[in-house]
Amino acid sequence: MSSLPKGWANSELCNITEVVSGNAFKSKDFVENGIPVVKISNVQSGKYIEKNQEYLPDSFVNESNARFIVNHNDLLIALTRPIVSNKLKVCTYPNKKQVGLLNQRVARLDVYEGSSECFLHYYLSSKGFKESVQASMSETLQPNLSPKSLSKIRIDYPPLAEQKRIVEKLDEVLAQVDTIKARLDCIPSLLKRFRQSVLASAVSGKLTEEFRTEWLEEKIxxxxxxxxxxxxxxxxxxxxxxxxxxxxxxxxxxxxxxxxxxxxxxxxxxxxxxxxxxxxxxxxxxxxxxxxxxxxxxxxxxxxxxxxxxxxxxxxxxxxxxxxxxxxxxxxxxxxxxxxxxxxxxxxxxxxxxxxxxxxxxxxxxxxxxxxxxxxxxxxxxxxxxxxxxxxxxxxxxxxxxxxxxxxxLIEEQKEIVRLVDQYFAFADTIEAQVKKAQARVDNLTQSILAKAFRGELVPQDPNDEPADKLLERIAQARSEAEALAKAAKKAETARKKAQKV
The missing domain is CATH 3.90.220.20 (DNA methylase specificity domains)
Incomplete structure (x- = not known):
């Protein structure tokens, strides 16, 4: 393993976030409208797809399903076929108005207090993390990532203050990249319209108006x-x-x-x-x-x-x-x-x-x-x-x-039409090829920026930042205390119920 930037730590994911696996809700309970069911088909690379959204009755948001409730901006990852088209299926839940219910084979990542959820989202979108997921998947007919395997993946973890600086810088730089990408993504549809306009002009006679002469009228x-x-x-x-x-x-x-x-x-x-x-x-x-x-x-x-x-x-x-x-x-x-x-x-x-x-x-x-x-x-x-x-x-x-x-x-004009159409289409094909190359470079640029961020090279380190290992110790202590309080509360509730029976 290469040396970490000063103040960073290398840690298992379970020390930073709890991996909560979904529930096997029954399809017979699905209804036309109600609480969205967060399924693996909804979780895609960088976005949540609401097409073909399934629903459960409102009554399913209850105490027994409390662990599976998904709130706005919760971090989600697919556990079955998590990598599609060489991209990891990870996104956030977009619905501000309505909670969702976590279905089986999808995990919710509950980031512990003291860590940046935005930083973790960016990290999970990186090529390095995708490769770690690839190495952790089971070799079955349908690739699966178990919650335990996901929890054991190690990441390079900076101090909290640096996490915030990284997120701020990534928000700024990747917004510019997204603007470039959006402009490039518009070009293929423009070229499609251009080709159709060429065809429309060709078969209406407008493309060859100057070519057409009276002698062609005689040959008709x-x-x-x-x-x-x-x-x-x-x-x-x-x-x-x-x-x-x-x-x-x-x-x-x-x-x-x-x-x-x-x-x-x-x-x-x-x-x-x-x-x-x-x-x-x-x-x-x-x-x-x-x-x-x-x-x-x-x-x-x-x-x-x-x-x-x-x-x-x-x-x-x-x-x-x-x-x-x-x-x-x-x-x-x-x-x-x-x-x-x-x-x-x-x-x-x-x-x-x-x-x-x-x-x-x-x-x-x-x-x-x-x-x-x-x-x-x-x-x-x-x-x-x-x-x-x-x-x-x-x-x-x-x-x-x-x-x-x-x-x-007539044949003479047909040949001229074909010549001009081929000429214009070749021009469009050249632009299209250039756009594809530019899109590939932009996609690589995003990953290059993320890689630079997670090597500690995007923003400067500050010696005054609390080291990441100290932060991890505080998170572990807080978890231990929370677990002890939960056990005590459960024990007290059990004692209360026994006392009521006496």
Whole structure:
């Protein structure tokens, strides 16, 4: 162990705070409103989560449960899975108006008089203490920290006066860090809005206003003069109305406004199909490590990437019995069930699940990246949301997709739209990567400041401070006296009850 700063002591946690473990309250007693039950799901790293809060009747705040009452700003720590995402689940109870009741697998830390509760809260938030907890957890299927093990963890303990100086300095410095962190945390949502505004401008024609010229208006006749083909899938409707909200917008006169069904009839879109349903759906036992990737919404992300390597694979007989869902390179893949709205352009052959749809295109008239841009735009999402409001789950059927309206510029303008969107998105991606690095540095900065504080380097030591070992002696003496008084009071109460029976 490294040498301690002058006046500090190294002590077990039980000499500084009492660890009070919660009670196993029965879920059958829970009610809709009443006294909040402090459960492990409520105790998170640095904050108390009131979502899905459980309650007990007011009558449960009684003498038999007095030990489990939680008051405002009481220090709490989770005892089951206490470390999640490399962070210790420790926080304070935030409710000023109502006490809580401590449930099992949560501990309340009652700091003894003469110590700073704020100092201990900061200490418990440090990387060093988290590592001590990690070393003290039992090796079970679900990591557990026993109250006894928690009590035995040793901490470096400064004089009370220095504890107060450390807390004051940490309050000041970490408030500045929190301000920086809050500003950084706002940037991803700003970038999300920026990307959506780029997409909205792209598919409304505003992004390419300067590019558009009269000669493009002449080329529109290539699509308008197309005749319907007889080769379309069964169920594609002949007449589909254009989305009314889109018609209210100002659409460039050089653009085609048609439904997916109509574009299928004109062979601009050559096929729209999802994967195998029912008995034809592959069984989990048929998946292998190598073969043709089987793509569900889970293999797609919001950035247009498909995880082909991590996808389950099919080959041999299970593959040969499939009837539909064979996507090809350059097909646009759209997730339409469960997680709706993820869009990618496939760069290889794959098989789709019933959660995903491929759009196969006649690239004389429409390029895959443009359709991917359009399917991600708010103009298309608004149409999808109308369909989703009519169902009990997130689901946009193939027949519903036929009804969607597509805004279609000519190929030359599509290419310019894609170029500009990619350019702006690359700019946003660069900023996002820089923000993530900055966020990591800020997170490390917090721990660096805490580590410096608990090495005795954040504030100066004062030789006039009462040494920590003297403080611990006084706390121990006060505890001993309090325990003696409690025993005496219990003995007197027992004698009183016996006398009443005589």
């Amino acid at each position: 006749q290539l699509i308008l003069s197309l005749q319907p083909t007889a080769k379309t899938r069964r169920g594609v409707p002949d007449n589909v109305p254009i989305d009314e909200d889109l018609l209210k917008q100002e659409i460039p006169k050089q653009w085609v406004v048609e439904s997916v069904a109509r574009l299928l009839k004109l062979a601009v879109i050559t096929d729209v199909k999802d994967g195998n349903h029912g008995a034809n759906h592959p069984k989990s036992s048929e998946f292998v490590d190598d073969g043709i990737p089987f793509i569900t919404a889970a293999q797609m992300n919001d950035k247009g990437h498909i995880d082909f390597e991590g996808a389950p694979k099919l080959k041999g007989e299970p593959l040969s019995k499939l009837k539909v869902g064979f996507a090809e390179s350059q097909d646009v893949i759209y997730s339409h069930k469960g997680t709706v709205g993820r869009v990618s352009v496939s760069d290889r052959d794959c098989i789709l699940s019933p959660q995903t749809t491929y759009y196969r295109l006649n690239q004389t008239f429409i390029i895959p990246r443009y359709l991917a841009v359009y399917l991600q735009s708010q103009q298309y999402k608004n149409q999808v949301n109308k369909v989703k409001t009519q169902t009990t789950r997130d689901f946009v059927s193939i027949s519903a997709q036929y009804q969607m309206t597509i805004l279609l510029p």
